[in-house]
Amino acid sequence: MDIEKKEIEIIAGAMLDKKAKNVTALDLRKIGTAISDYFVICNADSTTNVAAICDNVEKEMFEKTGVRPARAQGRENAFWIILDYVDVVVHIFQTPYREFYRLEDLWADAVRVDIDDEMISDGK
Numbered sequence: 001m002d003i004e005k006k007e008i009e010i011i012a013g014a015m016l017d018k019k020a021k022n023v024t025a026l027d028l029r030k031i032g033t034a035i036s037d038y039f040v041i042c043n044a045d046s047t048t049n050v051a052a053i054c055d056n057v058e059k060e061m062f063e064k065t066g067v068r069p070a071r072a073q074g075r076e077n078a079f080w081i082i083l084d085y086v087d088v089v090v091h092i093f094q095t096p097y098r099e100f101y102r103l104e105d106l107w108a109d110a111v112r113v114d115i116d117d118e119m120i121s122d123g124k
Contacts, residue, residue, distance in 0.1 A: 011085075012120055018044075022042060022043055023116070026110040031110060040090050047078035058072075079097050
C-alpha cells in the first residue's frame with residue numbers, strides 16, 4: 001500500500017470514528033490543474049461535530065504517521081475546515097456548506113470513492 005492510500009485510510013477512519021457522514025475520497029492525480037493528489041471530504045451536522053472530526057483526524061495522523069498538516073484553515077467557525085497534508089487535502093464541512101460548495105461536482109473528472117466503515121475495517 002502506498003503512503004497516500006495509507007493516509008487516506010487513516011483520515012477516513014478517523015472521520016468515521018467521530019460519526020462523519022458521506023466520507024468520500026477524490027483521486028485528482030490525472031487532473032493537470034489539481035492542487036494535490038487526493039481530497040478526502042466529509043460532512044457533519046454541527047460545528048461541534050466538525051471540530052471533533054478535525055481534532056481526531058489530526059490526532060490519528062500524528063500518532064500513526066508522525067505528520068501534522070502543513071496548513072489548516074477554518075477552525076474558528078468550523079463551517080468548513082481544511083487540513084492540508086500536501087498530497088492529501090482534508091475537507092470537513094458542516095452539511096449545508098458541503099451542499100453549497102459541491103466539491104465533488106467542481107472536481108467531477110476525479111475518480112470518486114465513497115468510503116464506509118466496512119471498507120476501513122476490511123483494510124485493517
